[in-house]
Amino acid sequence: xxxxxxxVAYRRxxxxxxxxxxxxxxxxxxTNPAKKIIKYNxxxxxxxxEYKLELVSKADIQIRDNxxxxxxxxxxxxxxxxxxxxxxxxxxxxxxxxxxxxxxxAAGAGADxxxxxxxxxxxxxxxxxxxxKKGQTIINLSVDKIHLDSAKxxxxxxxxxxxxxxxxxxxxxx
Numbered sequence: 001x002x003x004x005x006x007x008v009a010y011r012r013x014x015x016x017x018x019x020x021x022x023x024x025x026x027x028x029x030x031t032n033p034a035k036k037i038i039k040y041n042x043x044x045x046x047x048x049x050e051y052k053l054e055l056v057s058k059a060d061i062q063i064r065d066n067x068x069x070x071x072x073x074x075x076x077x078x079x080x081x082x083x084x085x086x087x088x089x090x091x092x093x094x095x096x097x098x099x100x101x102x103x104x105x106a107a108g109a110g111a112d113x114x115x116x117x118x119x120x121x122x123x124x125x126x127x128x129x130x131x132x133k134k135g136q137t138i139i140n141l142s143v144d145k146i147h148l149d150s151a152k153x154x155x156x157x158x159x160x161x162x163x164x165x166x167x168x169x170x171x172x173x174x
Contacts, residue, residue, distance in 0.1 A: 004066070004127075007163045010100055013062050013131055026122075029099055033125050036065045042076055042090040049089060049142035053155050054169040057132045061164045065096040065128045071139070071161035075154040079141075082150040089142040096128035138166070142173070 021027045072092060079088050101123030132138060139158060143151040152168060159166040 005102075007064060007067060010062055010064060010127075010129060011163055013060050029101070029125050031125050032099065033127055035096055035128055036069045037072065037092065037096065038069065039072070040092045040095075042072075042085070043079070043088040044086050045089060047086075047089070048173065050144045050173060051142065051148055051151070052171045052173055053141040053143070053151050054137045054171070055139040055141075055155055055159060056167045056169050057134060057136050057138060058165045058167055060132065060134050062098065062129045062131050063138075063162055063164075064100070065130070067162055068092065068094070068096070068130065068138070071158035074161055075139075075141075075158035078150065078154040078157055082153075083143070083147040087144065087147055088151065089140075091140045091142075092138070093140060094130040094132065094136075094138050096130045098129045098131050099125050100127040100129055102126045137169075138162075 072090075076090060079085075079090065103118070103123040130138070139155070141151050141155060148170070152170075155168045159168070
């Protein structure tokens, strides 16, 4: 399997390009890569909690789905170990709709015989991403007051796994 590129290659927001071709089959992306986010809702989904923590983006950014899954796993692990799965509700709000494409260029001897260069550079689908605007919430976490410190630690851990800086906003539920 090919090595995954650094996140800096996909961080910039880009308009989803749709090519229009006289051949119908060339106007669409051939495959939709599998989403790497396993769960969007974790913990106790029925209970009402006192506090809600939000992970809010400080900049416009594009985040790959494997980074969000990594943030989910690390924060969920802390929450399950410290406070138990019945004492929180963790929810990922964003869905990776944006399909990332890459135009692989061949290098080396004889590469000119099978490489098209930039003449047909639409690219193959290699992954998915979430496009976030400044101030948009990516993760919600609901807990009671006694577990607030553990929840802040978990949200901090989740923000460390994501490629830009995030703000942890704490609100009291009504």
